[in-house]
Amino acid sequence: MNRTEILRKYIDEILLNMTDVEERRCAYLHLYGVAQFCALIALKRGKNAELATMSGMLHDIYSYAKMDSKDHAHRGAILARKILESLHITNADETKMICCAIYNHSEKEMVHSEFDEILKDADVFQHCLYNTTFEIKAHEKSRYEKLKLEFGIA
Template identity: 55%
Template structure:
């Protein structure tokens, strides 16, 4: 299983645990759409598509995990680092 699939499993779990159904649905639409756009942009520019796709998938993860957008950029980067540091993901090269 590649790293992107593992990230999607983790993100899906976070979204499935979001009790606000509207926020959960928005999270699926938003995170997958941004992730796809990041992938296309990376392919067009000749840069690492996997890294860009994962970045798009995690860019607002804090908001969808907690339901709060307060300081979501800072707190989201902390949450993304936690996810990327999980042994199951094995993406230390993406964290460094």
């Protein structure tokens, strides 16, 4: 099986075990929405879309698996490493790239590596494009404006 699909199957099992139906719906929309925006942004920037997709699928898994969003980026990076190592679908460098992006993804006001930035921007895109009539959150405004310019939709 394709490794993105192996990961999807694993993520689906976690999400299907969520007892709160509304939270489960949010989890599906957000994780797979971000994963798809990761692919779009990575392709636009000439980066690895497959690994970016995987980072999107895993980036908030800690919050949804534990129903606790406190320090979820750092804790999520540890959980993502465990998952990737148990599935044997990435090499050490790939695991490091994905987990580093997850580790840094909450720090939207900072700029990290080009690969890390894909996940942060995809997270913002998913939040902002979920419903374009909702008000954009203050901490996501500048990234969203830059993304719209980059994609020619400003």
